[in-house]
Amino acid sequence: QVQLVESGGGLVQSGGSLRLSCAASGSIFRILTMGWYRQAPGKQRESVATITSGGTTNYADSVEGRFTISRDNAKNTVYLQMNSLRPEDTAVYYCKSSLYSNWGQGTQVTVSS
Numbered sequence: 001q002v003q004l005v006e007s008g009g010g011l012v013q014s015g016g017s018l019r020l021s022c023a024a025s026g027s028i029f030r031i032l033t034m035g036w037y038r039q040a041p042g043k044q045r046e047s048v049a050t051i052t053s054g055g056t057t058n059y060a061d062s063v064e065g066r067f068t069i070s071r072d073n074a075k076n077t078v079y080l081q082m083n084s085l086r087p088e089d090t091a092v093y094y095c096k097s098s099l100y101s102n103w104g105q106g107t108q109v110t111v112s113s
Contacts, residue, residue: 001100003026006020007022007107010109011110011112012085013111015084017083020093022077022080022095022104024095030053030076033051033052034050034071036048036078036094037094038092038094039092040091048093049080050098055071063089066085078095086111087112088111090109090110093107093108094106
């Protein structure tokens, strides 16, 4: 498994920005597809964005054009730049690899209107 530690969440006003980070352990990180997911209160966890080892990205329709996923293999870290945040983006955000089933502890993002 890879250990995952998310950070960067917080409280922001509607229209604001945040950058989330997910630090992963292990040299295998560079070959993994990584993803960001979120879970809002009372809702199921959903995929937000993914990035392959080669840098190919994919986004949920709800965040396309506002969020950007990126990775730094030298730092074993995947990022989620979130711009033009909306109250409906409020959730706990998690990262996860495509290969392993474990999740990090998550980081809370709260967007006020």
